[in-house]
Amino acid sequence: MKWTKPFLAGIIALSAFSTTAHAETTKPVNTVATATSEEVDTTPPGDVKDLTYTVYNDAIYIEFVGPDDPDYKGIAVYDQNGKWIEDVDKEDSWFYLDGLKRNTNYTLYFYTYDVNGNEQDDEHGVYFEFKTDNDLTPPKQPTKFTAKRVGNNIVYSWINPTDKDFYGIVLTLPNKRVVTLEDGEKSYTYKSANFTTVQTASLVAEDENGNKAKAVVLNWDDPKRAPIEAKNVTYKDVNGVITVNFTPANEYDYSYTLVTLPNGKTTKVLKGKNSFTYNGTTVVGKPYSFTFKSVDTLGNKSKGFKSTFTPKAITFNLTMRTRSTVTLRTTASATGTKVVTVASGKNVKMLSKGYGPKREYAYVQYGTKKGYVLSSSLLEYFANCTDLRKKYPKGVPSTHQAYQTKLDRDKDKYACEN
Incomplete structure (x- = not known):
């Protein structure tokens, strides 16, 4: 884990502890007989010094300097209840304790001991009090997240946030693999399986308390790759x-x-x-x-x-009547060859319509002759009111193109009304 620069402990002091609590603690101590004379060494080493620590939501990281005693071997760490937590060897100058509750007061005790097993008693040693954090604020997002192709690789780069408690970056690659970068890295090289699709990656900044910023998503593809088809x-x-x-x-x-x-x-x-x-x-x-x-x-x-x-005509099989005299032609145009002329008011069978550049022509049959006429030259035709009411249940006025005088029996200018 990467740590920020620790700050000076809030309280560092000598303390006398409960002899009973300390005596009941079971602590492994490596006792080595090193007497070089008839006199037995019973003097423990001096105190640790220059103790500093960094507090997190659920942990604490401590750094210290051991005493100068030549027979100094390590320190024993206890909690506020006198329970032994861990021994720290002389070779180490740090201690990390996690699993703590956030926003909670704690006290730790450091006793030194030597190669002969002599450990500081309750009237010596160092203790300090601290309170865990309750930090809920995420770091800022990384910026300038970019990518470029280098050979068969994609090289991602970005700028990390400057928050004091910034811890690292969680990078999700296009293949969904997750990489955690904890040492201030600002780039990562990814070997891509292909360059034929969009490559999506995301960055999430995380602080030392596990708070995470909103992901920054980057969609990238080979600059020469064409988009997909519609x-x-x-x-x-x-x-x-x-x-x-x-x-x-x-x-x-x-x-x-x-x-x-x-x-x-x-x-x-x-x-x-x-x-x-x-x-x-x-x-x-x-x-x-x-x-x-x-x-x-x-x-x-x-x-x-x-x-x-391919434009298609609309198929019908309806009886219509001519609005005026019309000419059936061989093509759906005014220049088509004449097939036959049909007088006004004659019935023709409309077979289909929707011909011509504006779909303005219908294809009709008159007797045995077939041809194209303008759809606007035809009127709806109904043989009787029963047929008309199938389409117009309330009948039609005289202004309607389906009106016929023979269907207006009461001569009120309204045909087939109920």
Whole structure:
């Protein structure tokens, strides 16, 4: 674990302890007989000194300097109840205790002992009091999180927050592996499995008390990689105006979809939009191709694909009557070859409609002759009120195109009313 610079202990003092509590403590002591004369050494080493510590929510880290006694071997650490916690060897000058309760007062006692097992008694030694933290404030987020490709690797870099209790970075890589960086690292090299998809990584800053900042997410891909294709293309034809809907590329650097229209022109459908209209001339039964290419913010274009739309007529089998004298023609246009002329008020069978550049023509049959006429030249025809009420339950006024004098029996300018 990486530690911040410890601060000076709040209370460091000599203390007399309960002899009873200390005597009942079971503590392992390595007793070594080193008498060099008839006189036996019964004097324990001096006190530890220069004691400093850092407090956390649930732990404390302590640094100290041992006494200068040549036979000094270590220290025994006890809690406020006289319970032995741990021995710290001479070679170590630090002690870490975790598992504490936050926002709680504690007291620790340090007794030195020598190679002969002589340990300081209750009238000597060092004790200090401290209170654990109750820190709930997360550190600031890392900044300038970037990535670049180096060979077959992605090198991530960032700037760590400057919070005093900042501890380290938790980096989640595109393959979901989690790396913890605790020594102030500001970069990491990741060997990527491929460069054909968006690489998503995130950084989380953590402080010494385990508080975590909100993740910083980075979406990155190879600068030369083209975005994915659009999909789910659908068409709707209303009177020759074709509305095209599609699902654009769902990528962070997607910019627009470039569409090549049937007339050879192009249109840009910007990010955030998923439809456009085409007003070019089209006719029923003929296929028309649209080419879609996704483009990212760097100008990379997908390979693209073609989608074909063929306008269709609307099929009917209805009896209509002519509004005026009409001419049936071989094509859905005013220049088509004449098939037959039909007088006003005659019944014709409408087979289908939706022909012509504006879908303004219907295909009808008169006797044995078939041809195209303007849909606007035809009126709805109903043989009787029973048929009319199937579509118009309340009847129709004389201004309605389905009105017929023969259906208005009471001559009130309203046909087939109930």
